[in-house]
Amino acid sequence: MSDTDKEIIKHILDGDVRSFGILVDKHKAKAMTLAMRILKNREDAEEALQDAFVRVYRALSSFEWKSSFSTWLYRIVYNTCISAAGKREKKGHFSVELDDENEYINEIESPDIQPDIDLESKEISKIIYEEVDKLPDVYGSTFTLFTIQDMSYEEIVQVTGLPLGTVKARLFRARLMLREALIKRMDLAVVKEKEGY
Amino acid sequence: MEHIPLDIICKIADEKAEEKELDQYLAHIEQCKICQKEVELQRSILKISRNKPLVTPSKTFTDNVLSEVIPAGKKKWYEWMLNNMGNVFAMVSVIAFLVYVLSLTENTDLNQEPSNKNTQITEIMKSFKDISLSIYEYFNKSINIPDFPISGMGTLSFALIAIIILVFIDQILSKFLKRLKILS
Structure with missing residues (x-):
């Protein structure tokens, strides 16, 4: 052991x-x-x-x-x-995207997903793997702490020194980006007029 | 039909929704296939992300870290010897040279005209003796070191102290160069 x-x-x-x-x-x-x-x-x-x-x-x-x-x-x-x-x-090789913890909730304009898709398919896993790597660093790092290290919001606050609201906002944005990428690449959007969001 | 906001969907997927929110939205989720799928999608994104293979550093990574930290801690004597092969070799060579030269000086009168056979060696020995004497006199004037004969064990002791000082300077210089990332 x-x-x-x-x-x-x-x-x-x-x-x-x-x-x-x-x-x-x-x-x-x-x-x-x-x-x-x-x-x-x-x-x-x-x-x-x-x-x-x-x-x-x-x-x-x-x-x-x-x-x-x-x-x-x-x-x-x-x-x-x-x-x-x-x-x-x-040195000019890097850019940090800044985020505002308050701006995420009311600006979601996203299509619905098809209710009959298979979420266990290998293709979905492959796309998520690729898209996780493409996440901007500010979202990718918070999302990594949340998923791979299995940390709670409070632990992420301790690690990053960011306010709780910012941590939640970054996590939400990361998930939103992954969802958007998945819908776009798999063409999962419901083809009809949006009802919600 | 109005769907559940995505931030609430995420909370429900993470099982972090408050009881009040659950009461408000669970009935809707039971009826709405799109919202059910959103919850499933968020759970899948997390599950798949958690299963994503980790990035591993190079094979030598741990050794590289240890080589950085061990000088700050305790290093075993043979590791020190291995890492300072150059210094050890230089020390041994200098000591061997001194012993060789001194063994010759005991049997050679340096004030006599050198014989044809050993001209070059005798000249080197004479120069070495003169240099040693000059260094000794210089230091004796500055720091008043105790008297000891320049030939024999005296010279050997002096040379050993010089070597130790050189190795010490070498160590400090190496650390400085490592800090500047000139040496790995």
């Missing part, structure tokens, strides 16, 4: 530095996925992630277990990647 984060961290703090490798192996894939959603480039994501893990190691002795280790880890990964993205933006 694999050790829990707490046990592994205890080993590291007791002087077994090599145990940090176990901690890295345990979290690297999910953390890399988050880094990729923000930076959209494998090389940059891996460099930022390496930097984040080194920061985690250096701050490990001061971690007070006020949150779970993974929440704390993803906060460092998130901040490191946002900082790397900011540096890249200054």
Whole structure:
């Protein structure tokens, strides 16, 4: 049975530095996925992630277990990647889309979907996989924390430092974008005059 | 028929809708196939996204992280030796050279005219002795180090201290270059 984060961290703090490798192996894939959603480039994501893990190691002795280790880890990964993205933006390779938490509810103009579609088809999975990768970084990162890390809204607030309303707005927008893309690519819209939304 | 707003659909799909909202909309969902499908679609989007394969970093990623953090922590002696092969080799070479030269000086009178056979070696030894003496005198004037004979063990001790200082400078320089990302 694999050790829990707490046990592994205890080993590291007791002087077994090599145990940090176990901690890295345990979290690297999910953390890399988050880094990729923000930076959209494998090389940059891996460099930022390496930097984040080194920061985690250096701050490990001061971690007070006020949150779970993974929440704390993803906060460092998130901040490191946002900082790397900011540096890249200054160089002119990156753009951050800003959002307003209050503007999403009343502006939905979306077609209804056909009620008889098969939502379990491989084609739908393929499209969603592709569209998740295409989400703008601000939505993609929040959506990744919500889905892959299985975090609650409150945990996402802790990781990103964003207000709860903004987190909810970003998650909703991400889902709306995926829904729109799916309807467009699969031609799922009901061909009739809209009744609602 | 007015459909349920999408933000409420998402809440229902996530099972995060408040009781009040559920009471208000559940009856509609039971009757409306389009809203039922919307709830299903939102659940599917989440389910599929959760099953999306993760992105894995390169195979050397963990080793790269460890190589960054281990110098800050404890490094085993053989790992230190492996990472400082160049320094260790240089130290051994210098010590070997010193031992060789000193073993020759004990049997050679440097003030005599060099014989034809060992002219070059004797010249090198003489220069080495002169340089050692100059360095020793320079430091003796500045920091008043204890007296010790320039030949034999004295020179060897002096050379060892010099090597240790050089390695120390090398370590600081390496860290500085790594920080500037000139060295990996």
